[in-house]
Amino acid sequence: xxxxxxxxxxxxxxxxxxxxxxxxxxxxxxxxxxxxxxxxxxxxxxxxxxxxxxxxxxxxxxxxxxxxxxxxxxxxxxxxxxxxxxxxxxxxxxxxxxxxxxxxxxxxxxxxxxxxxxxxxxxxxxxxxxxxxxxxxxxxxxxxxxxxxxxxxxxxxxxxxxxxxxxxxxxxxxxxxxxxxxxxxxxxxxxxxxxxxxxxxxxxxxxxxxxxxxxxxxxxxxxxxxxxxxxxxxxxxxxxxxxxxxxxxxxxxxxxxxxxxxxxxxxxxxxxxxxxxxxxxxxxxxxxxxxxxxxxxxxxxxxxxxxxxxxxxxxxxxxxxxxxxxxxxxxxxxxxxxxxxxxxxxxxxxxxxxxxxxxxxxxxxxxxxxxxxxxxxxxxxxxxxxxxxxxxxxxxxxxxxxxxxxxxxxxxxxxxxxxxxxxxxxxxxxxxxxxxxx
Numbered sequence: 385x386x387x388x389x390x391x392x393x394x395x396x397x398x399x400x401x402x403x404x405x406x407x408x409x410x411x412x413x414x415x416x417x418x419x420x421x422x423x424x425x426x427x428x429x430x431x432x433x434x435x436x437x438x439x440x441x442x443x444x445x446x447x448x449x450x451x452x453x454x455x456x457x458x459x460x461x462x463x464x465x466x467x468x469x470x471x472x473x474x475x476x477x478x479x480x481x482x483x484x485x486x487x488x489x490x491x492x493x494x495x496x497x498x499x500x501x502x503x504x505x506x507x508x509x510x511x512x513x514x515x516x517x518x519x520x521x522x523x524x525x526x527x528x529x530x531x532x533x534x535x536x537x538x539x540x541x542x543x544x545x546x547x548x549x550x551x552x553x554x555x556x557x558x559x560x561x562x563x564x565x566x567x568x569x570x571x572x573x574x575x576x577x578x579x580x581x582x583x584x585x586x587x588x589x590x591x592x593x594x595x596x597x598x599x600x601x602x603x604x605x606x607x608x609x610x611x612x613x614x615x616x617x618x619x620x621x622x623x624x625x626x627x628x629x630x631x632x633x634x635x636x637x638x639x640x641x642x643x644x645x646x647x648x649x650x651x652x653x654x655x656x657x658x659x660x661x662x663x664x665x666x667x668x669x670x671x672x673x674x675x676x677x678x679x680x681x682x683x684x685x686x687x688x689x690x691x692x693x694x695x696x697x698x699x700x701x702x703x704x705x706x707x708x709x710x711x712x713x714x715x716x717x718x719x720x721x722x723x724x725x726x727x728x729x730x731x732x733x734x735x736x737x738x739x740x741x742x743x744x745x746x747x748x749x750x751x752x753x754x755x756x757x758x759x760x761x762x763x764x765x766x767x768x769x770x771x772x773x774x775x776x777x778x779x780x781x782x783x784x785x786x787x788x789x790x791x792x793x794x795x796x797x798x799x800x801x802x803x804x805x806x807x808x809x810x811x812x813x814x815x816x817x818x819x820x821x822x
Contacts, residue, residue, distance in 0.1 A: 418502035443783035526797035627658030632701035639750035715770035
């Protein structure tokens with residue numbers, strides 16, 4: 385009996401070694417990564433997730449330990465070699481790309497990933513169909529999803545900018561995406577988030593392992609972007625983002641009247657385009673702020689960096705956000721940020737690298753602005769402290785962080801797969817013995 389038990393234990397250890405340890409020792413070649421993103425290659429896009437995908441691909445493609453395959457959607461099925469990576473385009477259905485028809489695209493995406501035979505599948509965003517493709521393959525391949533935010537929270541504010549018919553249709557069609565997001569966030573084995581506070585919000589008893597990957601910014605690009613100041617860039621307070629209710633530019637405007645009483649000549653830039661722009665211009669007039677506010681419209685990267693370089697304070701008053709890029713960019717230029725708590729500005733250490741206020745509390749925001757405008761020493765100190773941390777958020781660091789995460793995800797997937805294989809072998813051996821005895 386004892387010898388039989390020892391023999392079984394010895395066999396199990398050997399089986400686990402074969403299934404798990406040996407495969408993890410052989411990897412001298414690059415890890416083959418299937419990076420799945422909804423849209424890729426549009427250089428004109430200023431959407432945060434598109435910029436994130438572009439930057440991450442650029443830095444992973446140059447990594448010696450990564451064999452990168454980007455899977456995205458487009459007009460035709462195609463495979464092409466680009467600088468350091470392979471791009472696989474899956475044909476979408478054009479005008480028929482409603483969520484309920486997307487199973488056709490989903491099937492093509494799953495098939496494309498299987499052809500690649502990656503070591504790991506990494507999906508950027510919880511959107512359908514990309515996240516669904518990864519979820520369907522999570523038993524076959526190690527799987528990681530990056531959640532840029534929580535769409536179910538964001539859409540509440542986006543609907544406020546919609547026309548009545550569009551808002552009604554949103555409740556119908558976006559219900560599908562919300563259900564998909566809930567499924568992904570509650571069942572994905574490994575999830576990456578930009579801020580720990582977002583991870584706390586989405587966590588459920590079924591949520592898998594969470595990874596915080598903060599970033600990123602191209603520190604070298606920002607620091608080498610010195611240009612001659614363009615007309616109008618001499619402002620004190622800067623807000624540059626989409627002009628939507630979600631981003632909260634109206635909260636900033638409502639905070640300014642008490643500031644203007646103390647600093648009558650204060651100048652504020654409300655940069656960007658969006659559906660809230662007419663409402664914001666009217667609000668500025670109604671508050672008597674015409675002489676203090678400029679609306680430059682669309683702002684190029686070069687102009688944006690110039691505003692940051694010349695200003696005193698950057699304000700991020702989002703009603704909901706996930707650590708938006710102005711938080712990082714302001715730090716690179718040595719400017720303190722005043723951010724709402726609902727923008728989840730985890731890199732802003734309140735009172736050290738900037739200030740945090742209660743979301744939608746215009747009175748508190750006005751007090752924070754006055755505090756920094758009145759105290760040159762505090763403003764300079766916070767800006768300097770923010771700058772010292774910017775290298776932590778550089779895209780090179782972000783890429784390295786993901787490569788390290790990939791290794792852990794692969795090991796854990798193989799471990800669980802090894803245990804399942806051992807259990808199956810034990811069951812099979814037990815069945816054989818029972819058959820022999822019978």
